[in-house]
Amino acid sequence: MKPQYIIDGFTGTETIVNGKKYLYFAGTGYFQLNSHPELIKAASEATLKYGIATATSRAITGNSHLLIEIEKKAADFFNTEDAVYLPSGYLTNIAGLQALSELNTFDIIFLDDGAHYSLCEGARTVDKPLIFFNHCDTEDLKQKLEQHLQPGQRPLIASDGLFPIRAKIAPLETYLELANNYDGTVWIDDAHGVGILGENGRGTYEHLALESPRLYMGATLSKAFGAYGGIIPGAARFIQQIRSGSVMTGSSSPMHAAAASGIKGLEIVQQHPEMREKLWANARYLKERMRSIGIQTEDNELPIVAFSPGNMETMTKIHQALMEEGVYIQFANYKGSGNDGILRIVVFSTHTQKQINLLTEKLGSAMRKFIS
Template sequence: MSFMAREIEAMKEAGLYGTIRTLDSPQGAWVSIEGRNVLNLCSNNYLGLCNHPRLAEKVKDDVDVWGVGPGAVRTIAGTLRPHVELERRLASFKGAEAAILVQSGFCANLAVIPTLVPGEEDLIYSDALNHASIIDACRLSKARVIRYEHSDMDDLRRKLEETRGARGRKLLITDGVFSMDGDIARLPEIVRLCRDFDVMTAVDDAHGEGVLGRGGRGIVDHFDLHGQVDVEIGTLSKAFGVMGGVAAGSATLVDYLRHKARPNLFSSALTLPDVAANLAALDILEEDDRLVRRLWQNGNRLKGELKELGFDTGRSETPITPLIIGEAADAKRFSAELFEAGLFATAIAFPTVPRGTARIRAMISAAHSDDDLRFAVETFAAVGRRLGIIR
């Protein structure tokens, strides 16, 4: 097992070995790390719900009624009434006929992709910048994976043309919002192409739920494509502030996944505290869109001011704000100096992003105040100038 120590050392020499910090406080706009309070621009807590009192109260109440663990897989004895209620509510929220709940967003991709296209004659069309969970789910299928250049509809059309006569099932899978760059999939064009070539469509809306669409209903709602996307895949660990994964679509699709998808058949159901917290998060999202609007106001302000300072924020169209630095070592130094100045923003480098595009990814939240944003901009500016990233 000596290869592990060698590879860890090689990561350190290449500047790819990361520091994993431990929070000593609940998730929030400010967090305590190593005895100090720092502004948090790292988490996916888009709407500030991770530590929301209504979620905590719902969990406390439901634990007294339902307990903690499900005790079994969904298909044996692990389906409790709250699981069914959350699935019904999620389907309604997404504007779909039905939804199936699984343990995480990663598991949702593992549940959908190998189940719909399992065979050697099947084809998967996958965006070149799709998330690792999509890539791993594709690997679990025996289908041939055809990568098309990122959001390049001409390249996608060429590859669909080249495989028009292929036998077997065909599925296109794309992220809705690409997590490292913050750009949005060209879903209307994708849907049209897939309809023309008789290809199933699936979108992983992990960073779109709670962010895009009316009141955060996601990318399908954002583009008004209800009923035209075969599968919506999502996570409840970001804007919802909890844990869990979901796949939504037709009643037939959900029934098929319920009886075929391995994460549903061979892994215990989501815990009851998670289910309770997600129900409370849905209540908040369905009441009004104030948190979603605040998220976008904060994101637009931060991105605009950082651009004015001269930072390269890439092609983001969402509150995700990448500051592209280049080399991994430079990005890690930038992150370390930000932390010393009181701002927590982790460096992201290869293999999460391509070599030469290491960055700081600033993740804004509806929980951030105007003063928080002012502090963030001033800190980025001071450290950026000191390191020669901006003038």
């Protein structure tokens, strides 16, 4: 049976798991805003003023000043005409793809077969043909576009922006080129890219310096921004279509605490680019240290290192040895991890070099012990 890990208290660089304090290198709270005093204060004050939620859909009387404000704040952050806020990041792919379909922007969906579960489910809710292409394989995508598109038909190319398990960025430059060639569009789930990538933290598109009216995205506030809820930024006509769609009209309004903390998280990330710079520096330092103990990893600013030293049994032993030393990393068995799973380390902007050194020292010892 898979072990169950229960968090007791705030998650941070040190976190209590199953009653024991660990040096913590897991999760997705890249700036640790999920325990930031200003976000907690904003959530508390909003709950005291507005209650838990409006207990109805925004299509009826479920709007509040907080919900209007967070959408304005998100549009400003992403420098778009408008933005919409949804109860969860999971819903953004469903709402976004349905809106693009209603606006008649595509005829067939071409989806990376390693895409997040929510993107796969979103694609299946649209009454259009769905074709999977091999993970990040532009040649396979090109072949399938040629094979399946009839003259005049337009593709929607859909993918994660930053794939979180192995820290891989989708080849979006080629996707946009193909979308231009076929009069199509590109949609990405950028849950892990927003906040941490790009000069202004606007995500994978900004990181790759891509701009086009053919590019669309959905994201979440539950990772880099330390809050909760889904965000879709974009042109006013597209956002209005989402507001009139079934996801928006059929779901209850988000909790006020989530909206208030999301506003504050967006503000902090926007006003403090040095957090992003520290995260990038920590990522590069971690990867330098990982290479020093024999683990090959790319020299980039992505704050994730994933590796598979041996089979499941070996990785289980390494993971357990680290836990015995008070260090927690993730032993992931998730989409994209492979059949045996994968060991995965996430570094935060708040980790110190001393903590990173301790991690790699303990990891190096464990690997020498269990890998011949």
